[in-house]
Amino acid sequence: MKILVGYKRVVDYNVRIQVKPDGSGVVTDGVKLSANPFDDIALEEALRLREKGVAEEVVVVGIGPADLTAHLRNGLAMGANRAIHVVTSDAVQPLTAARVFLKLIEKEQPGLFIVGKQAIDDDANQTGQMLAALWDRPQATFAGKVEIADGKATVTREVDAGLETIEVELPAVITTDLRLNEPRFIKLPDIMKAKAKPIDSIDFASLGVEAHDHLKTTHYAPPVKRGKGVMVKDAAELVAALKQKGLL
Amino acid sequence: MSERETMEYDVIVVGAGPAGLSFAIRLKQLKPEVSVCVIEKASTIGAQILSGAVIEPQPLDALLPGWRDNPPPICVPAGEDEFWLLSKDSGRKLPVPPGMRNHGNFIVSLGAMCAWLAPQAEALGVDVFPGFAAADTIFNEDGSVAGVSIGDMGVAKDGSHKAGYAQGIDIKAKVTVLAEGARGSLTKQLIKRFKLDQGKDPQAYSIGIKELWQLPAGRATPGKIVHSFGWPADSHTYGGSFIYHLDGDRVALGYVSGLDYSDPDYKPWEAFQQWKNHPSLKPLLEGGEILSAGARAIVTGGYQSLPNVEMPGALLIGDTAGLLNVPKVKGTHQAIKSGMLAAEHLVANELKPAGFDAKLRASDVVAELKKVRNIKPAFKKGLWFGLLNAAWETALGGASPWTLKNKADWSSLHKLGAQEEPKRDYVQRTLPPRDRLAGVYFAATEHDEDQPIHLHVSDTSICVTTCAEEYGNPCTRFCPASVYEIVDDAAGKRLQINAANCVHCKTCDIKDPYQIINWVTPEGGSGPNYQNM
Numbered sequence: 001m002k003i004l005v006g007y008k009r010v011v012d013y014n015v016r017i018q019v020k021p022d023g024s025g026v027v028t029d030g031v032k033l034s035a036n037p038f039d040d041i042a043l044e045e046a047l048r049l050r051e052k053g054v055a056e057e058v059v060v061v062g063i064g065p066a067d068l069t070a071h072l073r074n075g076l077a078m079g080a081n082r083a084i085h086v087v088t089s090d091a092v093q094p095l096t097a098a099r100v101f102l103k104l105i106e107k108e109q110p111g112l113f114i115v116g117k118q119a120i121d122d123d124a125n126q127t128g129q130m131l132a133a134l135w136d137r138p139q140a141t142f143a144g145k146v147e148i149a150d151g152k153a154t155v156t157r158e159v160d161a162g163l164e165t166i167e168v169e170l171p172a173v174i175t176t177d178l179r180l181n182e183p184r185f186i187k188l189p190d191i192m193k194a195k196a197k198p199i200d201s202i203d204f205a206s207l208g209v210e211a212h213d214h215l216k217t218t219h220y221a222p223p224v225k226r227g228k229g230v231m232v233k234d235a236a237e238l239v240a241a242l243k244q245k246g247l248l
Numbered sequence: 249m250s251e252r253e254t255m256e257y258d259v260i261v262v263g264a265g266p267a268g269l270s271f272a273i274r275l276k277q278l279k280p281e282v283s284v285c286v287i288e289k290a291s292t293i294g295a296q297i298l299s300g301a302v303i304e305p306q307p308l309d310a311l312l313p314g315w316r317d318n319p320p321p322i323c324v325p326a327g328e329d330e331f332w333l334l335s336k337d338s339g340r341k342l343p344v345p346p347g348m349r350n351h352g353n354f355i356v357s358l359g360a361m362c363a364w365l366a367p368q369a370e371a372l373g374v375d376v377f378p379g380f381a382a383a384d385t386i387f388n389e390d391g392s393v394a395g396v397s398i399g400d401m402g403v404a405k406d407g408s409h410k411a412g413y414a415q416g417i418d419i420k421a422k423v424t425v426l427a428e429g430a431r432g433s434l435t436k437q438l439i440k441r442f443k444l445d446q447g448k449d450p451q452a453y454s455i456g457i458k459e460l461w462q463l464p465a466g467r468a469t470p471g472k473i474v475h476s477f478g479w480p481a482d483s484h485t486y487g488g489s490f491i492y493h494l495d496g497d498r499v500a501l502g503y504v505s506g507l508d509y510s511d512p513d514y515k516p517w518e519a520f521q522q523w524k525n526h527p528s529l530k531p532l533l534e535g536g537e538i539l540s541a542g543a544r545a546i547v548t549g550g551y552q553s554l555p556n557v558e559m560p561g562a563l564l565i566g567d568t569a570g571l572l573n574v575p576k577v578k579g580t581h582q583a584i585k586s587g588m589l590a591a592e593h594l595v596a597n598e599l600k601p602a603g604f605d606a607k608l609r610a611s612d613v614v615a616e617l618k619k620v621r622n623i624k625p626a627f628k629k630g631l632w633f634g635l636l637n638a639a640w641e642t643a644l645g646g647a648s649p650w651t652l653k654n655k656a657d658w659s660s661l662h663k664l665g666a667q668e669e670p671k672r673d674y675v676q677r678t679l680p681p682r683d684r685l686a687g688v689y690f691a692a693t694e695h696d697e698d699q700p701i702h703l704h705v706s707d708t709s710i711c712v713t714t715c716a717e718e719y720g721n722p723c724t725r726f727c728p729a730s731v732y733e734i735v736d737d738a739a740g741k742r743l744q745i746n747a748a749n750c751v752h753c754k755t756c757d758i759k760d761p762y763q764i765i766n767w768v769t770p771e772g773g774s775g776p777n778y779q780n781m
Binding site for chain 2: 018021032
């Protein structure tokens with residue numbers, strides 16, 4: 001079986017996000033970028049399936065500008081066999097990403113498409129679900145545990161009520177939640193080996209995907225800052241202060 | 249334990265700062281077939297670089313002709329220079345000393361500049377590895393340096409291996425080039441092992457604390473460079489500030505305190521925050537926002553403290569050697585030049601370090617240091633003496649027949665009550681951040697809490713006994729990130745090390761009066777994540 005892994009690059013989770021002064025977006029100049037943590041979990045799961053002998057090949061796929069190759073190399077250093085880079089300098093929305101992935105699926109015919117449940121930049125939580133619908137295949141979202149046997153995936157999902165275990169026929173889409181696994185550290189010699197692994201570049205325009213923006217962002221604004229607190233002497237003063245604010 | 253995996257290079261460079269990257273670039277330009285890698289403890293190149301920074305461009309012109317057509321992302325030509333003496337309520341503008349005239353120089357973010365240099369090194373075939381910390385040096389049977397070992401990943405606080413444990417590898421090389429910056433942790437060991445400081449003065453340091461601010465539109469004057477001294481430092485503490493106006497309504501500002509201060513109650517971070525509230529500066533910052541903040545030790549010992557920079561199998565370049573020019577408040581040009589010189593030396597001598605020390609000392613890198621060697625040490629005798637002496641030394645071009653001595657910074661701390669407390673004429677602060685923890689938030693520092701503490705204190709029993717009595721635990725005050733805390737709970741009074749807050753400035757390793765704190769590299773990728781610092 002071949003596994004395709006959606007592998008997005010986002011602003012690193014340690015970065016303090018700053019909104020541009022004109023509200024047109026967030027600052028990305030000089031900002032550290034790294035793999036979407038949920039996609040790292042997806043890649044780790046794919047690699048473990050390969051190590052168990054369930055899969056033979058793991059392919060990381062990314063959509064983005066020319067310098068995305070450095071990010072895909074990290075996926076290769078983690079252990080993916082090869083990478084596919086769909087080159088575009090435009091921002092990609094979830095439906096467009098799902099359509100691109102479908103094109104790659106048609107070409108690669110994987111047994112499983114695995115991707116993070118959401119990316120930590122736009123937090124859309126849509127691409128996996130949209131892809132399953134377009135592909136007309138089952139989906140198992142928010143995976144906390146994955147087992148594959150006899151052409152089926154048994155997936156334990158993290159849902160509001162607790163854990164829910166479902167069985168889906170492969171090929172399918174799985175989206176990964178935080179507790180599925182802990183991604184491995186990249187080793188130095190593997191970075192060197194990754195340099196020799198192939199990255200296929202495909203021009204976005206050549207895929208014939210409609211790059212329509214379904215969502216329009218009006219503006220960005222940072223959360224309202226918390227005001228200064230007031231110290232009160234005792235409970236009576238607290239009650240009085242709350243009453244004055246009309247909260248009691 | 250299993251045999252560690254090994255990789256081999258002709259040359260390994262420890263540290264992807266201006267010295268290490270310039271070295272690697274120059275080496276590849278001269279001899280493309282030499283294999284060279286640069287390892288860097290920060291998770292991304294530039295994330296743990298903190299500097300003013302106004303740089304002299306000549307070394308860049310020599311290293312990368314044409315760089316001006318493709319400049320680093322933050323690069324503002326120097327404009328007007330100002331030099332101020334501050335009192336608590338006002339200030340007096342003084343003539344700008346020759347070393348601080350910046351016409352022709354550039355204000356950059358050194359972090360962004362390193363992130364810009366790294367891909368240029370990679371394009372020449374240098375392997376640059378961010379996120380990998382050099383934990384130790386390895387040696388050949390004949391005692392020469394054989395390379396470095398990379399720290400293990402996934403070790404728990406108690407030393408056991410976590411689920412994702414990955415053993416570090418050894419990188420062996422014909423030459424190891426240490427470019428760790430001020431007070432490098434491997435350099436420190438090697439100086440001791442090879443007695444590189446024999447016959448030299450002890451090294452001296454300052455601590456620089458910096459913030460990058462976004463101001464309301466139109467308030468900054470791109471290119472403007474302001475330095476000050478005086479308040480809030482008392483006349484026996486070496487302290488000075490910088491304000492560099494960048495483009496995009498940003499200003500970089502910082503305060504430098506000489507780590508040879510003697511008052512155990514001195515708080516470098518507080519001095520920085522006090523200075524920000526001076527009436528000459530506060531109106532500039534009010535209504536603005538902090539973008540990034542951090543701290544770093546600066547090497548200031550200069551000529552008389554410069555160690556032997558070569559040893560069998562290795563050499564030192566940049567600030568880890570100690571090449572910063574204090575009166576100029578610049579070290580980047582020295583870092584780049586020493587890196588280039590080291591590359592040229594190795595290429596000319598079949599990758600043998602021997603002879604590099606003599607070559608460096610005969611170069612204009614050290615000539616520059618010799619000229620200014622007496623300026624900083626004279627400030628030990630007070631501000632006015634220091635200024636008069638600086639004028640004298642500058643007029644003579646450093647031709648005085650004497651050389652003033654440096655003392656180790658840790659030894660200059662007075663015991664509690666041994667001297668009259670300097671009058672700290674401090675104000676009620678109103679600008680953010682409120683305290684050190686609020687400040688460290690802007691450093692975006694990150695360490696997995698479940699890893700061995702990377703600040704080794706060899707004897708913590710001293711903390712609540714001898715040190716509490718003699719110095720009142722100065723570590724709780726000199727650390728700009730509140731790493732050291734004396735807690736008193738059910739388990740009794742003891743030192744608590746909040747290692748996860750550490751911004752890798754190395755001040756504790758330098759200033760601790762008992763010299764029992766040893767800063768070692770944490771798990772690779774840990775530490776501050778500065779943006780445009």
